[in-house]
Amino acid sequence: MNDIAVLGNGRVGGNLATALTRAGHRVTTAGRTEGAAAGAARSARIVINATPGAGSLERLTTLREELRGKILIDVSNATTDGPDGLPAELLHPGSSLAERLQEALPETHVVKTLNTMLFPVMTAPATLAHPPTAFLSGEDPEAKRTVRALLADIGWRDDWITDLGGIRTARATEAAVLFVPHVIRADGFAPFAVSLAR
16 A cells, blocks of 8 residues: 555546545545645655646756656647647657656656556556556656556556656657547547557
8 A cells, every 4th residue: 555645636636536445545635736746655655647738847856856766657749739639749849848847857766657558557458448648757667666556456457568768758648638629530539548459
């Protein structure tokens, strides 16, 4: 059992918090206010960034002390919004939100994952007709092992998880968000994920 803080109480954060609580973890959720986020992060071993990616870097940088020595799981994508509210352009082309977070929080173990799917798949991967893939990007092997175990707790089989390597690899998975608006416009808001077919 882990003490986990989920920052962001929208659809993504609420979904993750419910699934992790059901799996037996102690979970605290916090909205976007700095005080609530700081309090939740301070008491947790693992912090999940489920806040809107466009403001995540600024928001989390203010929590440097609370996040020191902890695992920060980043599930967000930093994009501008198009006129229909769907992702339009990457905010960090040639880099990634996860890389920027790791640079800003050098004493925090940032792990990028679950950002290549619509939010219902994050906690119910087996509901898709074909197995999805959850990618891991991060510098610390032990942090990634911990995150892999958390993914198992919410329904991810080990062979559905691919460790891509260091945090720099997050720029590839974050770029996958550019598929999202086109898929939604073509097929509607039905759960889907990026999947490696082997």
